[in-house]
Amino acid sequence: SYELTQPPSVSVSPGQTASITCSGEKLENKYVSWYQQKSGQSPVVVIYEDDKRPSGIPERFSASSSGNTATLTISGTQALDEADYYCQAWDIYASYVFGPGTKVSVL
Amino acid sequence: EVQLVESGGGLVQPGGSLRLSCAASGFTFNTYNMNWVRQAPGKGLEWISYISDRSVTIHYAESVRGRFTISRDNANNLLYLQMNSLRDEDTAVYYCARDIAAPSYYHYGMDVWGQGTTVTVS
Numbered sequence: 001s002y003e004l005t006q007p008p009s010v011s012v013s014p015g016q017t018a019s020i021t022c023s024g025e026k027l028e029n030k031y032v033s034w035y036q037q038k039s040g041q042s043p044v045v046v047i048y049e050d051d052k053r054p055s056g057i058p059e060r061f062s063a064s065s066s067g068n069t070a071t072l073t074i075s076g077t078q079a080l081d082e083a084d085y086y087c088q089a090w091d092i093y094a095s096y097v098f099g100p101g102t103k104v105s106v107l
Numbered sequence: 108e109v110q111l112v113e114s115g116g117g118l119v120q121p122g123g124s125l126r127l128s129c130a131a132s133g134f135t136f137n138t139y140n141m142n143w144v145r146q147a148p149g150k151g152l153e154w155i156s157y158i159s160d161r162s163v164t165i166h167y168a169e170s171v172r173g174r175f176t177i178s179r180d181n182a183n184n185l186l187y188l189q190m191n192s193l194r195d196e197d198t199a200v201y202y203c204a205r206d207i208a209a210p211s212y213y214h215y216g217m218d219v220w221g222q223g224t225t226v227t228v229s
Contacts, residue, residue, distance in 0.1 A: 001169065033207075033216025035152070042223060043144075043152060048207050048216040086152050090214035095166040096142065096154035 002091035004099035011105045018074040020102045022087030025068060030089040032070040034063060037101075038083045046085075047072060074104070082106045109133035109219050111203050116224030123193050123228070129186035129203030129221055137161070137181035140206035142217055143188050145199035145226075153199075156188065157206070171197075193228045200225050 004024040012018040022032065034047040045054055047063040050070070060075045074081055087099040115127040127143075143156045156177040157166040165177055176189040186203050201224050204217035 031213065031215050035216075037152070042202060042220040043204075043217075044220070045207075045216055045218050048218065049209075052215075054218060084151075088152075088154075088216055095157055095168070096214065098144075098152045098154060101151040 002089075002094040002097050004087055004089060004097055006085075006087060006099040006102045008100070009103045009105065011107050012074070012077045014079060014106055015076055018077045018081070018104055020072045020074075020085050020087075020104065022070045022072070022099050023068055024089060024097075024099075027068045027070055027089060028065060030091065032063070032065060033088045034061075034072045035086045035088065036081075036083045037086065043086065077104075077106055079106050109205075111205065111219055111221035113201060113203055113221045113224035116201065116226045118227045118229065119193055121194060121228055124189070124191045125193065125226060127188040127190065127201055127203075127224055127226070129188075131184040131186065131205075134205075134219075136179075136184040139208065140164075141177075141179065141186045142204045142206060143177060143186075144202045144204050144217070144220075145197075146202070146223075147196070147199040150199075158186070190226070193226075195228050198226060198228045 035043040037043040046061045051063045062073045084101045086101045110132045112130045140159045155168045158177045174192045178187045203221045205219040207215040207218045209215045
């Protein structure tokens with residue numbers, strides 16, 4: 001089965017940059033999306049198709065990919081960005097796969 | 108407004124069955140592929156099933172294959188998940204989610220999510 005790996009947690013100071021990595025075999029050959037889930041709420045897509053930002057998502061959210069690792073970057077992190085973040089990719093054998101999630105704390 | 112509303116969750120005994128529904132509105136339902144995703148208490152997101160716009164292509168996660176059946180009624184803008192032989196580990200919030208529009212055989216992610224319906228197997 002296909003697996004994605006994320007760090008369990010990331011801490012960032014307000015106004016600083018938070019980076020969340022997502023690693024998986026041959027990830028460079030797959031489209032990666034990123035979801036934000038705040039406590040008690042449904043997930044919201046913040047990045048899709050590797051690096052595209054849906055309308056309504058602030059510009060401080062960006063993403064990149066290199067080799068087997070994709071990275072979600074939150075620039076100028078705000079307190080309201082505190083949430084769990086999940087990466088996701090489609091594998092031809094496993095279909096959609098989610099990473100285990102990363103808890104972003106804004107301290 | 109684009110919206111997905113799940114229903115049908117509840118308390119069921121192990122071995123029992125339940126059918127979840129997802130009502131879509133605000134978009135042309137029959138042109139979008141759809142998914143079910145679940146989240147066990149305190150755990151991460153788990154994709155469990157996918158159905159293409161005309162039900163030609165269906166996929167299941169290994170954890171539910173053979174027990175769950177996804178289907179859709181395009182005439183009434185409804186998505187379903189029939190869950191049989193339920194186990195304790197199926198306890199979760201179940202979300203329906205719309206696939207992002209993409210060329211055939213491409214999968215970019217999910218852009219619209221419902222509020223979720225809770226299934227408790229106990």
